[in-house]
Amino acid sequence: MDCREGKDEAVDRRSVLGGFATVGSLGLAGCISAEDDDPVEAETEAERLILRGFEDEGVDAPVETTIYANAENDERSRWAQLVQHELNETELFDVGFQQLEWGSYEQLCLNMAENEENCLITLDISGGWDPHSYVNLLFHSAHWAPNGFNFNHFADDRVDELIDAGRSESDRTERVEIYEQLQERLLQQLPISILRYGEEATVYRRDSVERWRQYPLPGIEYDTVYAPYAGEYVELADGGDAELVGDAVATVSNPDPIRMHDTTSNMVTSLIYEGLLAVDFEGRPQPQLATDWEQLDETTYRFELREGVTFHNGESLTADHVRFSLERYEGSPRANDVYDWYEGVDVVDDHELEIRLVEEYGPFETSVGLPIVPLAAGDDGEPDLSERPVGTGPYAFAGRDEGEYWRLNRFEDHWFDGDDDVPETPPIETITLRIVSESASRQAALEAGELDVATGLPAESIPDFDEAEGYGVERSVAGAIDFLVYPRYLEPFGNVDVRRGIDRLIPRERIVNEVYAGAGSVGYTPIPSLLAEYADPDFEAAIVDEYLG
Numbered sequence: 001m002d003c004r005e006g007k008d009e010a011v012d013r014r015s016v017l018g019g020f021a022t023v024g025s026l027g028l029a030g031c032i033s034a035e036d037d038d039p040v041e042a043e044t045e046a047e048r049l050i051l052r053g054f055e056d057e058g059v060d061a062p063v064e065t066t067i068y069a070n071a072e073n074d075e076r077s078r079w080a081q082l083v084q085h086e087l088n089e090t091e092l093f094d095v096g097f098q099q100l101e102w103g104s105y106e107q108l109c110l111n112m113a114e115n116e117e118n119c120l121i122t123l124d125i126s127g128g129w130d131p132h133s134y135v136n137l138l139f140h141s142a143h144w145a146p147n148g149f150n151f152n153h154f155a156d157d158r159v160d161e162l163i164d165a166g167r168s169e170s171d172r173t174e175r176v177e178i179y180e181q182l183q184e185r186l187l188q189q190l191p192i193s194i195l196r197y198g199e200e201a202t203v204y205r206r207d208s209v210e211r212w213r214q215y216p217l218p219g220i221e222y223d224t225v226y227a228p229y230a231g232e233y234v235e236l237a238d239g240g241d242a243e244l245v246g247d248a249v250a251t252v253s254n255p256d257p258i259r260m261h262d263t264t265s266n267m268v269t270s271l272i273y274e275g276l277l278a279v280d281f282e283g284r285p286q287p288q289l290a291t292d293w294e295q296l297d298e299t300t301y302r303f304e305l306r307e308g309v310t311f312h313n314g315e316s317l318t319a320d321h322v323r324f325s326l327e328r329y330e331g332s333p334r335a336n337d338v339y340d341w342y343e344g345v346d347v348v349d350d351h352e353l354e355i356r357l358v359e360e361y362g363p364f365e366t367s368v369g370l371p372i373v374p375l376a377a378g379d380d381g382e383p384d385l386s387e388r389p390v391g392t393g394p395y396a397f398a399g400r401d402e403g404e405y406w407r408l409n410r411f412e413d414h415w416f417d418g419d420d421d422v423p424e425t426p427p428i429e430t431i432t433l434r435i436v437s438e439s440a441s442r443q444a445a446l447e448a449g450e451l452d453v454a455t456g457l458p459a460e461s462i463p464d465f466d467e468a469e470g471y472g473v474e475r476s477v478a479g480a481i482d483f484l485v486y487p488r489y490l491e492p493f494g495n496v497d498v499r500r501g502i503d504r505l506i507p508r509e510r511i512v513n514e515v516y517a518g519a520g521s522v523g524y525t526p527i528p529s530l531l532a533e534y535a536d537p538d539f540e541a542a543i544v545d546e547y548l549g
Contacts, residue, residue: 040091045549047090049501054092057492062094065487067120069097070105072250072437075459076482079195079511080122083484086505095120102250106261110146113153113489121151121485124198126218126263128479129283130363131179131527131534132167136340138526139163139186143336152488154191167340170298170362172533179534183525187547190496191488193503196512197528198480199519201457203465204472208452209244210235214474215281216530219266221455222246225428226271226394229288230280231421236428236452243430247442249456251403251435256385257325257371258332267455268406268433272312273371273391276303276322285365289317289372289392298360299343301368305351309415311374312396313383319345319353325372326355337370394426406433460517479530481523482511503548524548 040061042048054061067084069077077099087093100108109121127133137148140163141155162182169175202221204212213224213232225234225244236244250264257273260266276290287293290303309317323345329338341364343356357364374390376382383390389397394416395408408431418424434451436442439458446454457465466473484506486493493499508522524544527535 044504046501046504047092049497049504050090050092053492053495053498053501056497057495059492061092063092063492064094064096065118065120065493066096066098067122068105068108069099069122070102071099072102074439075515076122076124078515079482080120082507082511082515083120083122083505086507087502090505102262103253106253109151109485110261112151112485112487113145116489117487118490119487122482123151123485124480124482125149126198126478126480127528128217128363129279129366129531131175131531132163132363133367134481134526134528135179135182135186136163136167137336139191147333148336151485152191154189154488156185156189156191158185159189167362168360170360175362176534179527180536180539183527183540184543184547186526187524187543188496190499190503190547192486193484193499193506194481194523194526195484195506195508196482196516197521197523197530198478198482199475199516200455200478200480201459201462201473201475201519202453202455203446203457203462204453204474205446205449205451206237206470206472208237208449209472210237212453212472212474213281214476216283216476217479219263220270221267222431222433223270225431226422226426227278227280228394228416228419228422229278229286232281233422233426234428241427241429243432244428244453245432245434245451246453247445247451247456248406248433248435249439249442250437252400252406254386255389255397257373258329258334259386260334268408269371269389269391270393271395271408271431272389272393272397273373274393275369275371276305277365277369279366279369283366285369288369289322296354299357300354301357301364302348302352302354305353306415307351309392310413311392312390312411313374313376315374315376317372317392318350319347320350321372321375322353323347324375324378325370328373328377329370337367341367395431398430403435405435407431408433459515459519462519463517475519477528477530478520479528481526481528482520483526500548 042051067080069080081097084095084097087095112119137143139154139159141160143150144153145151162178166175166178200214202212202214215223224232248264248268252268253262253265254260255265255269274288277285278288280286289306291306292304293301295301326338326342329335341357341361343358346354371391377385394411394414396411398407398409400406410426410429439456442454443457443461445451465471486499488494512520512522525540529535
């Protein structure tokens with residue numbers, strides 16, 4: 001499918017609607033006839049906005065739709081029902097609620113626009129240490145789902161221009177200005193509603209684990225077990241090396257890097273795969289499979305590879321593995337992870353290479369840490385990474401039971417020789433991640449001693465564990481946002497006034513305080529507070545006041 005198909009018509013409509021500077025100054029209708037001819041009165045500014053949109057689209061109240069959540073995420077289901085309640089209270093909508101298992105939910109999200117599903121979708125997404133990773137796949141018209149995360153096929157020329165400009169600019173001051181313009185434009189258009197910036201929290205049993213360090217990005221929770229690049233590792237409390245038992249909140253979708261769409265798959269493989277660079281707990285690029293790197297010019301980077309690195313299948317790392325691993329992404333569901341910037345690799349020798357970019361790429365150093373995989377994973381090769389992931393990491397895949405557990409064993413031939421901060425060998429021999437989809441069950445398993453570490457507990461339980469003896473709690477502001485996706489390809493949700501009205505009805509404070517027990521913070525723009533340089537609170541408050549009132 002050409003992802004720009006039908007774009008011009010949509011942009012023309014938005015250019016008219018986007019001409020209104022502030023929603024508060026509009027003269028809005030006060031009532032509209034429902035299907036049973038009883039007038040529906042607008043009692044609030046949000047309702048008046050929605051009614052105006054209904055009149056523009058020629059639709060009658062109540063508008064029927066369904067709000068969805070995946071069954072494995074209790075908090076998401078709860079805030080979806082809060083939104084459902086607020087919309088139904090207006091009598092302008094008749095909103096149902098439905099839960100789906102993750103596999104079915106994923107397919108609904110990725111195909112909602114193509115199938116013209118009449119649905120409101122509740123999601124969260126985790127990005128990286130650069131704003132590009134949050135806005136590109138969600139909003140650029142080149143990344144319409146299912147090959148990106150632009151779920152409702154939003155298209156806006158100015159948004160595309162700003163995303164492209166931010167990607168190709170390396171000057172920090174210029175980038176901040178570009179992303180401020182982009183965030184303002186997105187609030188004008190409002191293709192989705194951002195409602196919360198997340199928080200990551202892990203609870204561990206002190207009789208099992210000495211200490212824990214919380215990584216800010218979802219999907220990398222277990223890196224702290226052994227992360228030489230960041231000076232971090234974990235020891236068992238009894239001084240033994242036997243087994244660490246943790247949790248995973250959903251079934252692993254696909255552990256092949258070019259096909260991963262979910263944080264669980266990333267979580268269970270983050271100790272298996274390694275990249276040229278890694279990003280530490282403060283967001284700083286660090287050497288991993290590369291020992292050194294330098295930027296030769298705006299579009300060329302030279303990397304020196306670490307010698308003596310062995311893959312779990314016995315292959316020895318060379319520059320050819322890097323080229324192969326990057327070019328595997330071509331035509332894959334995750335192609336944009338590489339082909340947003342990749343021009344090619346020039347192999348200088350076995351342990352030196354140059355990566356050429358299509359153009360200057362600001363977030364390159366925080367984006368190039370993609371998993372390097374063995375050459376045997378080529379077409380018709382073994383291993384099939386979707387069945388048996390193979391990398392160079394400190395732990396190797398040891399087995400799985402679908403829907404039950406995922407197991408890793410210490411890789412005895414890992415390249416790290418030890419330093420003053422991290423021992424040569426990971427202290428823990430085996431990591432077993434139990435797949436427990438219900439948060440209450442995860443909590444019960446932790447309390448019963450069946451889990452040593454839990455990363456997916458109910459938010460309201462975290463304060464209790466924080467006060468309880470015998471448990472440690474580690475928190476971090478997260479690189480994650482919760483959001484609501486509108487079916488803007490269907491009337492009346494294609495009308496920006498309708499979307500703005502719904503946005504005003506979202507009970508953000510209640511969601512943060514009641515659903516997440518105060519964890520995280522209210523959000524409106526797609527760049528989370530973790531990226532403080534690009535997420536100025538005063539700027540956000542000003543544009544929220546102007547466009548969302």
